[in-house]
Amino acid sequence: MKCLLKEDLERNGFTLRTDHPEPEPSYDEVKIKVLAASVCGTDKSIYQSADNEGIKDEMRRYLDHPDNYRPIIVGHEFCGIVESVGEGRETVRARDIDPDLVIEPGDYVTAEMHIPCGHCTLCRTGNAHICLNVRVKGVHLDGCFAQSVVVPRSNVILLGKRGDISSIPPRLAAMLDPLGNAVHTVQAADVGGKSVAILGLGPLGLMATLLARIHGAARIYVTEAVDLEHRFELAREFGADFFFDAIHGRHDLYETVRRQEKASGGVDVVLEMSGAAAAYEDAIRIVRNGGTIVLLGIPRHPLSEFDMAGGVIWKGVTLKGIFGRRMFDTWNTMLNLVRADKFGLRSRLIQMMAPKPYPLEDYRSAFQGLLTGQAMKLIFTPNPDAYAGD
Numbered sequence: 001m002k003c004l005l006k007e008d009l010e011r012n013g014f015t016l017r018t019d020h021p022e023p024e025p026s027y028d029e030v031k032i033k034v035l036a037a038s039v040c041g042t043d044k045s046i047y048q049s050a051d052n053e054g055i056k057d058e059m060r061r062y063l064d065h066p067d068n069y070r071p072i073i074v075g076h077e078f079c080g081i082v083e084s085v086g087e088g089r090e091t092v093r094a095r096d097i098d099p100d101l102v103i104e105p106g107d108y109v110t111a112e113m114h115i116p117c118g119h120c121t122l123c124r125t126g127n128a129h130i131c132l133n134v135r136v137k138g139v140h141l142d143g144c145f146a147q148s149v150v151v152p153r154s155n156v157i158l159l160g161k162r163g164d165i166s167s168i169p170p171r172l173a174a175m176l177d178p179l180g181n182a183v184h185t186v187q188a189a190d191v192g193g194k195s196v197a198i199l200g201l202g203p204l205g206l207m208a209t210l211l212a213r214i215h216g217a218a219r220i221y222v223t224e225a226v227d228l229e230h231r232f233e234l235a236r237e238f239g240a241d242f243f244f245d246a247i248h249g250r251h252d253l254y255e256t257v258r259r260q261e262k263a264s265g266g267v268d269v270v271l272e273m274s275g276a277a278a279a280y281e282d283a284i285r286i287v288r289n290g291g292t293i294v295l296l297g298i299p300r301h302p303l304s305e306f307d308m309a310g311g312v313i314w315k316g317v318t319l320k321g322i323f324g325r326r327m328f329d330t331w332n333t334m335l336n337l338v339r340a341d342k343f344g345l346r347s348r349l350i351q352m353m354a355p356k357p358y359p360l361e362d363y364r365s366a367f368q369g370l371l372t373g374q375a376m377k378l379i380f381t382p383n384p385d386a387y388a389g390d
């Protein structure tokens with residue numbers, strides 16, 4: 001089959017293979033034919049791994065020895081059609097379950113690509129999203145920039161029985177994974193009726209803006225460092241009220257928050273979506289005493305200058321880190337939100353995407369567009385004949 005491989009961590013780029021062996025589902029696994037797969041910041045980091053020690057370390061995390069790296073198929077955001085289901089206990093038990101809840105060949109699905117171990121205490125106490133031994137498909141295991149992918153059955157999310165794609169079009173279904181990160185982040189703080197600052201307007205920051213508005217945030221401040229005109233325009237449409245250049249407009253941000261939030265001395269909630277070092281400084285400067293900072297962006301280097309005393313402790317601030325999606329309550333919430341389609345959620349999510357999908361063969365120009373900031377979010381169609389568009 002066709003797929004994109006990360007062959008060598010010390011070299012930038014991917015390798016297109018057309019003769020890669022197809023994966024076969026084993027016990028309790030499902031094989032899925034990929035309709036659409038979307039590209040995210042993690043994929044960009046993997047694409048440009050040569051001088052990114054953080055991503056290299058992460059990709060080697062579960063190896064016995066760093067030299068034992070073997071090429072993996074990248075990509076972790078996708079939707080598709082079930083091709084086959086591995087033999088397992090489930091096929092027996094399935095007789096007792098409503099047939100519309102059972103995942104069968106032909107069904108339209110997506111999947112949670114964080115694979116928890118199922119054994120550790122976190123897994124066993126409803127916290128599988130922060131499993132001690134989590135493996136991420138497309139980072140530690142083969143992912144979805146391929147014609148087919150195999151996923152544990154318990155990670156598969158049913159979107160439509162018997163190939164029915166009407167509930168969520170594929171280009172949107174391929175984006176549920178990042179939307180879930182944004183939902184998880186916004187839900188980690190109580191934003192209803194609150195003042196909220198969103199630092200970073202990449203796809204996740206824009207999604208968070210829209211979600212904060214849907215959840216009833218009173219005032220939304222946003223910052224971004226690149227492609228300002230375009231991203232501020234989208235953010236305005238998505239519900240933001242105040243806009244700041246994250247490099248040249250920091251003083252304006254502090255001043256505006258000081259004026260607008262005079263009574264409390266800062267914003268109630270900061271959602272850090274950028275990972276930029278300066279954004280952490282902004283976060284602790286603008287959060288009010290007793291406020292909440294939720295961290296989703298991933299800093300490229302460890303933060304050395306961070307005023308923990310003045311910025312967090314003496315202010316009584318709550319810091320929360322967010323990883324992945326809660327399994328599976330975040331999924332449940334986001335599917336409800338997408339189906340309800342309030343505030344034009346669907347059409348706005350689609351607004352962030354490059355208009356035309358890319359076949360895997362065009363991965364170089366696809367990544368070129370992403371790396372230069374021309375495209376925010378784009379999708380691959382590894383099986384162009386099966387992709388019906390929308």
Ligand SMILES: [Zn+2]
Binds near residue numbers: 041042077177178
């Ligand atoms: Zn992602």
Ligand SMILES: [Zn+2]
Binds near residue numbers: 116118119122123128
């Ligand atoms: Zn675990």
